[in-house]
Amino acid sequence: MSTENPAEETFISHLIELRDRLVKASIGILIATAALMFWPGPAHIYDMLAQPMIAALPVGSKMIATGVIAPFLVPMKVTLLLGFVLSLPWVLYQMWAFVAPGLYTHEKRLVAPLVISSSLLFIGGVAFCYFLVFGRVFAFISEFSPSSIAVTPDIENYLDFVMSMCLAFGAAFEVPVVVVILVRMGIVSLAKLKEWRPYVIVGAFVIAAIVTPPDVVSQFSLAIPMWLLFEVGLLVSPMFVKLTQAPEEQV
Template sequence: MTDQHEQGGAEESFISHLVELRDRLVKAAYGLLAACAVLMVWPGPSAIYDFLAQPMLASLPAGSKMIATGVIAPFLVPMKVTLLIAFMLALPWILYQAWAFIAPGLYAHEKRLVAPLVISSSLLFLAGVAFCYFLVFGRVFKFINEFAPASINVAPDIENYLDFIMSMCLAFGVTFEVPVVVVVLVRMGLVSVEKLKAIRPYVIVGAFVIAAIVTPPDIVSQFSLALPMWLLYELGLLIAPLFVRVTQAPDAAEQ
């Protein structure tokens, strides 16, 4: 009888967790839809795409524009961009729902561990995207278009342009997570700060290798990604020891 009671309680607990997960997913979806609806009204998909296209348009000859080769591309591409921006705007709300779902099952010291990581990783990703758009795109497109022969009329396709900027923004957003990776490795005890300092030369070389792979083949773009990666790595080395002390369990801190 006791075993059946315990089994029934476990099933009820599992179902309640599924219901809670569903509710959190629905609330996250509502937040995304609300952000998308606001962007549809103001400034609108066309204005959003024009904003993202500005770095490319600024590097083209006067009077030049991008082209759409697909039949529904003039409608579909701005809608994709709007959905992407809506997701970025709704990201804090989505992460809050994820945090609200897992927080009840965490100890106090674990909550001190998760919350800063979630917030800092979100901010670093957005910082990487902003860095790419405001500081890198202009230099990259200017470099590329300067190599175009005079016999070529540079008119990029909007779908190819969207794919390019999304891949670049994703690359910069992910690489800006270097401090979070360093902190997690140290906090989980997989590697020590001293070891990470010892492999610093290899990290610097690796940063330039990654930059050479994910950016166009010009020195400016590669340095624009490699140098921030190195500096963010150094930032992670500074923050990791402090983070470990703050998020230790009470019994571990007393030892």
Template sequence: MTSKTPVEETFVSHLIELRDRLVKASIGIALVCAALMFWPGPSHIYDFIAQPMIAALPAGSKMIATGVISPFLVPMKVTLVVAFILSLPWVLYQLWAFIAPGLYTHEKRLIAPLVISSSLLFMAGVAFCYFFVFGRVFSFISEFSPTSIAVTPDIENYLDFVMSMCLAFGATFEVPVVVVILVRMGLVSVNKLKEVRPYVIVGAFVIAAIVTPPDVVSQFSLAIPMCLLFELGLLVAPVFVKVTQAPEELS
């Protein structure tokens, strides 16, 4: 019977460590989801998510459920998504704990801020979408809806719309992180990014036109923050590169 080589033992130990971290991350999400089940409860969570749409509907109007189990299944899906967002810092901490032992000191100064900032920016994008964009988008749409049409959104379609919009805005708010990574890896310089600024602005509006509904409000609500966050990335990137340089890069 042959014994394992050091390389094989190291590989197996890394797999075991990865499994343990994934299990801990899953347990954290499950605990947050279980807590949300008891308070405030799936129905209250969905009511909160649906509030921007309900506020734009005529008084007394409600959404409809065309599926038999949709009134149960959709709030459960929403609760699971909210649980994942709330437990994102714990999930990212598990990721950090897995990769940190193999990093140098200057690399830890590189990874830790990126992990923290990316999670905070994603949450900020979701919050911006819910509190600022949804109300204006739904009000804009309702103003242009003919009076002969009874607007009764289906809860599953509404959930798909909300999730896609929140994902789009969450990903958009990661623009500063992308800029910092590109500059830190030496793939592009800050001066070069400043030169292509007009193309970035055009690209922001093209992306907004693709991922948002075909109305001016939502498109501008996505494109303008994307441009501003690009400028933020240009300001932060030089400082971040200087702080996270390796000793040999400073000499």
């Protein structure tokens, strides 16, 4: 005769389901990373990541590696991160499949758009940083570099800088999702957020000054999109609230 009560059995079954979903998500990341290892390869992936910096350096200049295994380890890190980004839809699907059975219909209408939009906004922020910001920032910095200095960035320092910038822009592009959640959960009203608009604009520039290099180009490149995305959140949140209401909330 089993000594486990239904609550314990349910808890264990949830743990098993969570383990299976985590394993499937990890397998997806490993498959994407393995595919990138064969094509285009870690070296080519890092060359692509370094292109904005190389374009701003004097002709013929290259980066340097001060660590013994850095020429191997850094491209491998970049490949793993890119593999995670490419497999993000699969990872998010596993998250969704785990929580979906316990949600009501109106809650599913709430979670699914947030998961999809937050992932797309994060990827959009990273793409915005890479394609539009890096080139301008590096060119701006190179213009102020004294001619007596040989600019030869270390690849590990460059990777740290790129990852921190991409993370900052990816997180900043989540502003509409934050606004929608605040309004939908009733934490802050839409009218109150509109009243806070001047403080939000100032806060965007303060955050940009903290997380970006001390140059005007990168600070404006982060602060202005944050402000505009806040405005997008104000426009979208009423429609989102209406579409995700429970039947008893609708009038």
